[in-house]
Amino acid sequence: MSKTLLIGIDGGATKVSGWTTLINEDQTFELGDINVIKEYREYKEYMPSFIPVNILVQLGEMNENDIDLTVEEKLHGKAYMYATADVIIELAEKVGADRVIVGIGMPGLKSADKRGIVALANGPRMPEYCKVVEQRIEAAGIQMGKPIHHLGSDADYCGIGEEYSTDGLFSQVENSYYLGGGTGVADAMKLKGELLAFDNAKTWIAKAWEMKNSEGKSMERFASSSGIQAVYSEFSGISVAELNANGMYPPQIMALFDEDPSAKRTFNDVSYNIAKLLFERIVTIYSGWHHFFEFVNSNRADLSENHPYRTTLLDSIIIGQRLGDLLEKSKGKNVFYEPFLEFLTKFIVESPYLDAKFKKHYLKNEKFNEDLIQTSKLREAPAIGAGVDAYLTYNGE
Numbered sequence: 001m002s003k004t005l006l007i008g009i010d011g012g013a014t015k016v017s018g019w020t021t022l023i024n025e026d027q028t029f030e031l032g033d034i035n036v037i038k039e040y041r042e043y044k045e046y047m048p049s050f051i052p053v054n055i056l057v058q059l060g061e062m063n064e065n066d067i068d069l070t071v072e073e074k075l076h077g078k079a080y081m082y083a084t085a086d087v088i089i090e091l092a093e094k095v096g097a098d099r100v101i102v103g104i105g106m107p108g109l110k111s112a113d114k115r116g117i118v119a120l121a122n123g124p125r126m127p128e129y130c131k132v133v134e135q136r137i138e139a140a141g142i143q144m145g146k147p148i149h150h151l152g153s154d155a156d157y158c159g160i161g162e163e164y165s166t167d168g169l170f171s172q173v174e175n176s177y178y179l180g181g182g183t184g185v186a187d188a189m190k191l192k193g194e195l196l197a198f199d200n201a202k203t204w205i206a207k208a209w210e211m212k213n214s215e216g217k218s219m220e221r222f223a224s225s226s227g228i229q230a231v232y233s234e235f236s237g238i239s240v241a242e243l244n245a246n247g248m249y250p251p252q253i254m255a256l257f258d259e260d261p262s263a264k265r266t267f268n269d270v271s272y273n274i275a276k277l278l279f280e281r282i283v284t285i286y287s288g289w290h291h292f293f294e295f296v297n298s299n300r301a302d303l304s305e306n307h308p309y310r311t312t313l314l315d316s317i318i319i320g321q322r323l324g325d326l327l328e329k330s331k332g333k334n335v336f337y338e339p340f341l342e343f344l345t346k347f348i349v350e351s352p353y354l355d356a357k358f359k360k361h362y363l364k365n366e367k368f369n370e371d372l373i374q375t376s377k378l379r380e381a382p383a384i385g386a387g388v389d390a391y392l393t394y395n396g397e
Contacts, residue, residue: 010389021387103390157385159188172301181323275343320376
């Protein structure tokens, strides 16, 4: 008897993680108990010394629709695609399924048909990503319930996960913003009761990674685990390689706050910049772009001050992934959570142009209303979002 398995895949820079995805009677979703992870370096095609094609060359070829893969890209890319296929095959074998429906989130700019990756800053381009993955799966005797419709993004899948998961925090509100920090940074929005992809709002709001502060530092630096680690490396003079070797990641750095001046500087910096980012978000949604940040890409088109969601006040601000874990663990320690709220309060109180309606909503007893800040309950948000997206696409929703 044929058995179909729904799978969500979260592809990253060094590994790919896949989960079985369960559908509940109320049409909410949750991850199953089975997870398979493959690291790209496990494959003989993997090239430790791989150097990506210059990103400007990649973008030029993408715009000309003339992708000229190098020999190295073709070989190195196979490690990425084979690992993804093998995760899916192993998941199917573990549950005895002979048919799969798959959603995949991967970094990088996607091809016109959304089934390939045609620009990737730190990795190989893989314009036939889905085709190669499907061929390897079917060669293993497992049927594709339907071809992989498209490759999604971590950011969009975090939003989908929060909307459709049993433990999601978008589902009970009309207006919310999500900021997730893990390997990179992910933004998601729900406005006027509907998920709104940042790609569909790019004329009036920028993604977090697109913006930099007055010191020229990308906002991704203060939200992602590797970025926070890099901040500490800069302040302490300890190389990232040495930090990795000693198991010094953001939680361990945060634990040194009271005794290590570099750790204190790091989390003061993180608290300030995350507060500034969230201040920009709530202001931009309410009253349009006010140039709080510059763009990493100086050629990026400026943002419009006008958009259809002006005067919207958020019901919640959700902090997810490892950034959410850090924020939650810091409560009561005056390390990250409390300074972050103090900075956010200061930005609102001292703003000369925000009206009374805005301030009444976001402030409570002259402090930022911390009831609006929630930490995501979702484990592996991009993976569950990928599974949900595949199911909804497959069912024509």
